[in-house]
Structures are given as structure tokens and as C-alpha cells.
Amino acid sequence: MTQIIAISNQKGGVAKTTSCFCLGACLAEQGYRTLIVDLDAQANLTLSVGLDPDEIDWSIADLFENQTDNINHAILLTAINGMEILPADLRLASIERWLFDQENYETILKKILLSFKVKYDYILLDCPPSLGSITLSALSAANRVLIPLQCEYYAAQGLLHLLGIADAIRQRNNPQLSYSLVVTMYDSRNRINREIYNQLRLNFSKYLLRTLINMDTHLREAAVMSEPITTYAPKSRASIQYRQLAQEIITISTSEVHSYEPS
Numbered sequence: 001m002t003q004i005i006a007i008s009n010q011k012g013g014v015a016k017t018t019s020c021f022c023l024g025a026c027l028a029e030q031g032y033r034t035l036i037v038d039l040d041a042q043a044n045l046t047l048s049v050g051l052d053p054d055e056i057d058w059s060i061a062d063l064f065e066n067q068t069d070n071i072n073h074a075i076l077l078t079a080i081n082g083m084e085i086l087p088a089d090l091r092l093a094s095i096e097r098w099l100f101d102q103e104n105y106e107t108i109l110k111k112i113l114l115s116f117k118v119k120y121d122y123i124l125l126d127c128p129p130s131l132g133s134i135t136l137s138a139l140s141a142a143n144r145v146l147i148p149l150q151c152e153y154y155a156a157q158g159l160l161h162l163l164g165i166a167d168a169i170r171q172r173n174n175p176q177l178s179y180s181l182v183v184t185m186y187d188s189r190n191r192i193n194r195e196i197y198n199q200l201r202l203n204f205s206k207y208l209l210r211t212l213i214n215m216d217t218h219l220r221e222a223a224v225m226s227e228p229i230t231t232y233a234p235k236s237r238a239s240i241q242y243r244q245l246a247q248e249i250i251t252i253s254t255s256e257v258h259s260y261e262p263s
Contacts, residue, residue, distance in 0.1 A: 002117040003253045005124050006142035011158050012129035014148045015184040017044045018219055019245075020126040022238075023146075025228035026246035028082035032121040035075070038088035039109075039138055040128040041096070046087040049078045050226035053089040061091035063112050064099070071116045080228065092134065099133035106173060109134075110141035122253075131165055139169045143176055146249075148184045148213075151196040159204075180252070182245060184213040211245040213238065 007020045017040070024036040037060060038045035043053035053059070058074035063086075075084050099105040117123060125138045139145055145166055149155055163179065170177045181204055187193050200208055214237055222232035229239045 002120055003122050003144070003249075004113060004117065004142045005122065005249070006127055006135075006138040006145045007124060007148065008127040008135055008138065008145050008162065009147050009149065009155075009158070010129055010131050010135075010162060011150075011155050014150050014155060015213065015219075016129070016148050017048060017126050018223065019146070019148050019182070019184060019213070019242075020045055020124050021048045022219075022228045022230065022242040023246055023249070024083050024122070024124050025080045025230050026243050027122050027124075027250070028080050029230060029243075030246060030250065031082065032250075033119065034083045034122045034124065035086060035120045036078075036083065036124045036126065037086040038126050039092070039134050040088060040126060041090055041092035042128070043088040043090070043092075045126040046085065046089070048223065048226060049085055049087075051076065051085070051087055053087065056087050056089065059087050059089045059091070060112075061089060061095050064092075064095045064108060071112070075116075079226075080231070092128075096128075096132050096134050099137065105133055106137050106140040106169075109137040113141055131162070136165070136169065139166060139177060140174050142174070143178070143253075145177065145179045147179060147181050149181055149200070150185050151183060151190075151193040151200070153192070153196070179207055180249075181208045182211060182213065183208070186212050186214050188214070209245065209248050211241060211248050213241050213245070 007016050009016055020036055024034045028034045046053050063074060075086055078085050127135045127138050166179050216238035218233040218236040219229055219238050222229045225232055229242060233239055
């Protein structure tokens with residue numbers, strides 16, 4: 001059963017794109033057929049794999065505009081064996097507005113993914129830093145929303161709003177949607193970081209993943225080189241932690257698949 005994971009937080013700068021790229025690479029490294037989907041008009045995920053959004057012939061924007069298009073035109077290979085990408089370009093900014101005028105717009109992305117998801121074990125959706133129509137469409141299509149969080153006051157405050165949206169989507173059109181929280185860019189030397197992390201453990205223990213992604217300069221360097229941390233610095237702390245995150249996601253996904261199987 002294909003697992004579709006939306007990586008979302010309305011706050012920017014919490015390592016959504018980095019987590020999507022690195023998690024996708026780790027899943028592919030484990031032998032899982034993986035597709036990463038760029039849903040942000042800024043196209044940072046597309047840039048992360050070394051593609052120029054201005055030079056690609058097809059993107060996810062084409063599929064939103066014409067859902068009968070052949071999906072294979074838009075999917076591109078990456079340098080990571082087993083991981084492919086559905087890239088984005090600037091036209092997604094206009095798609096965001098256009099979607100709201102479409103009937104049952106939340107289901108359009110789900111229909112797009114349905115046409116080819118059998119090819120993949122995992123599909124990771126890199127959502128824009130907003131709760132607009134594209135993010136709502138991603139939550140409607142996903143099995144799980146993975147929420148990267150910094151241990152800062154405003155990031156933690158925004159969490160409740162996002163969880164409320166996820167609950168509303170679950171009640172409206174996606175009853176199987178679940179969510180997980182992962183702390184990113186964590187600095188154990190920072191007192192505020194430690195205090196907010198302890199509060200998250202106290203109040204959201206059911207959803208908070210065990211894996212914690214620390215600050216690591218190798219992540220910035222890897223982004224400049226258009227490489228995931230697992231190939232740029234395979235023995236670095238961040239590389240180890242993203243592999244642990246992938247294993248935790250695999251374990252959760254496997255248990256959920258079994259729970260859906262008829263007895």
C-alpha cells in the first residue's frame with residue numbers, strides 16, 4: 001500500500017523541504033520506491049535536486065491545469081537511485097488561486113496521485129508555508145501529515161492551528177489522515193529549545209516522533225551542493241538522524257497497513 005505523506009507547516013524556515021529531500025533519499029536508500037512532489041511555487045525542492053524550475057518542460061502545475069495529461073511527462077529522475085521528483089515552477093502561485101474556484105478542489109491532487117501511485121512505496125508532498133488550497137489538497141490526499149517543528153514559541157503556537165485544520169480535513173473527506181510531529185533544527189544548548197521540547201513531550205507525546213533532528217552545518221552545505229545529507233556527509237549527525245526518522249516512518253507505516261488489512 002502506497003504511503004502518501006504531506007510535509008507541512010504554515011511557518012517557513014522549519015526544514016520542510018530539507019526534511020522532504022533527506023527523508024526521501026533515506027527511504028530510497030532502504031530500497032523503497034520514492035517520489036518527492038514539490039507543491040511550493042518557490043520550487044525549493046526542485047532546486048534541491050539540481051533542477052532549474054525555469055528550464056523544465058513539465059511540472060505539477062501542468063497536471064493541476066489538465067488532469068488528463070500523462071503524468072510520466074512530468075516525473076523526472078534524481079541523482080538518488082530509487083527516488084524521482086514531480087517538480088514545481090512559479091505557475092503554482094496562480095494555481096493556488098485557481099483551485100479555490102474549482103468544484104471539490106481538495107480532491108484534484110488526490111486524483112492526480114491516484115493515477116500513478118502504484119509505482120511507488122512512498123510519495124512525499126513538500127507543501128508551501130501556508131494553509132491555502134494546495135496545502136489543503138495535500139492533506140486531503142495524504143495518509144499522514146508530518147509536521148516539522150522548531151522549538152520556538154511562535155512555531156509551537158502555530159501547531160494547534162495546523163492540527164485543527166488536519167482534524168477538520170479528517171472529518172470532512174479524509175478519515176484515514178493521521179499526523180506526526182518531528183522536531184528539527186534543535187539546539188540542546190538553548191534553554192528555550194529545551195523547555196519547549198519538554199512541553200511538546202508533555203502535551204503531544206502521542207504524536208511526537210522519537211527522532212530529533214539537531215542543528216548541523218552539514219545540512220546547509222549539502223543544500224548548496226544539491227545533495228541530500230546522506231550522500232554529502234553520510235556519517236554526520238544529521239545523516240544518522242534522518243535515517244532514524246525514515247526507519248521510524250517505515251515502522252509506523254507498516255503497522256498502519258497491517259491495521260487496515262481485513263482479519
